[in-house]
Amino acid sequence: MPVGTEEAAELEAALTAAEAAAPVPPLTRLAPILTGVTARLDTGRGFCLLRGLPFDRHGAAAAEAALLALGQHLGKPLDGNGSPVARLTGPLPVEDGHGSRPPNFHIEACDAIALLCLANAPDSPPHILVSAGAVHNEVMRRDRAALAELYRPAALLEDGELVERAVFTMTEGAFAARYTRAAVEAAAAAPLPGAPPPSAGLRPAFDLLDTVCAEPALLLKIEPRPGDLLLFNPHLVWKRRTLVDSPADAPEAPQEFRRLRITMAHSRRTVAEPG
Template sequence: MVPQTGPAVWVAADLTAADWMVPVGTEEAHELEAALTAAEAAAPVPPLARLAPILTDVTARLNTGRGFCLLRGLPFDRHGATAAEAALLALGQHLGTPLNGQDSPVSRLIGVPPGELGPASGTPRFHIEACDAIALLCLVNGPAAPVHVLVSAGAVHNEVMRRDRAALAELYAPAPLLEDGESVERAVFTMTEGAFAARYTRHAVEEAAAAPQPGAPPLPAGLRPAFDLLDSVCAEPALLLRLEPRPGDLLLFNPHLVWKRRTLAEAPAEAPETAQEFRRLRITMRHSRRTVAEPG
């Protein structure tokens, strides 16, 4: 257990928009416009050659930079949801390998009241998908929509270390949890071959403790207090970066370095449009903290 350092360890006051906003030029916007037009006409999406260097930069930002970025200025919201989904998938294929969901790699997310997202304990829920990047495309975001909150997992780690090293040790120890209905073991923080990775899993651990599998080890006595401290740190205003996505914005983040609070939930594709419409794409990359820091 050592303090984490590097660009992905930040607090909100450290950052300006220049740290996370990726500039998009007119030619790149025109290229995506052509891709959207083709998708709207049910034609193949043309290669995104001009966007490719920007997407290479995005990959570096996610893996070795701040851990997140936002693309603004692309016309994702001008040709309908179906075309936007096809263009998002084409863009994701430049970053890595999109992961399939239940029906399609691109999932529809809508806004829901905050009380419907978290467990009964009221602790925050974060995106913890087993992937290397999550892309959230904003199509509609009404004026009453909640802000999107990001926090650096490395900064959270360091603050927990500063307050209580014993609690941090609990968060480095694997604990039983339920994932996709199966019992597995995973620590919140891992460090393997120099690669730091973090996954916030309290609700999954508590679900496993409430319905233990035969022969499963009991929940360590010090883990709940450690989770309580982690929740307290994750609520520190100084650590939290608040973003208000606009229609057409594409937010990308590495969930092993940056935790994003959930303000959205999956919805059926055929459900009526709402005041908040996002599309999510999960991506694996060639150089994955998930596979390095979680062997096997």
């Protein structure tokens, strides 16, 4: 989704102000575009790539301030480890969905994730997205019994606490999906009082889910350029992790990204996960 010259100039002014430690001016020209982005994340394809923005021209600190200002137009940014904006670097080995380990997806408890590219080496691995809805439908086509298992809540560990959640949910007409295999297996490996064991059919259902998530026909590969902003709804689009959280004072890496997690007024997370 390319951004126009006037909108890019508005962001340039915001970045210049942030670089000078001045207040970031309102993003009035970008606001209608961001409204459209919100709709696309919630009721559209679940992701959006904004291209043509000058995020990478004024230093990391200015880019982080402008990203935070932009995120406030989409919803409420979430704090994490003392700052809403996290530094991610790479590259990391890319899981192919086969072998002993399942693919590693983003499963943050938020409604949108913004990934800002500040640097990306030419030989860096692509970022891979898969539609949770497309995965759901392919599992249904291959094995309806396995799909039923993935709709049943299973005990899992989340932030050290025991909760129960299904991979797929449909509440009040709102579809949501979270990939939970690692958390379910962690709960099964260290059972807590009151934790029900996973059903016998859950492991084969997860195996099928992993197979489907590796199907080339379902994968979208994106190669971000410096200045690109990728936004996605982790309840509709699953993105494989190719980056790791890094300290702010760590050396520069071939891949430099910034992540912002956002909650929105209408949340599939809260609809699908009451309480």
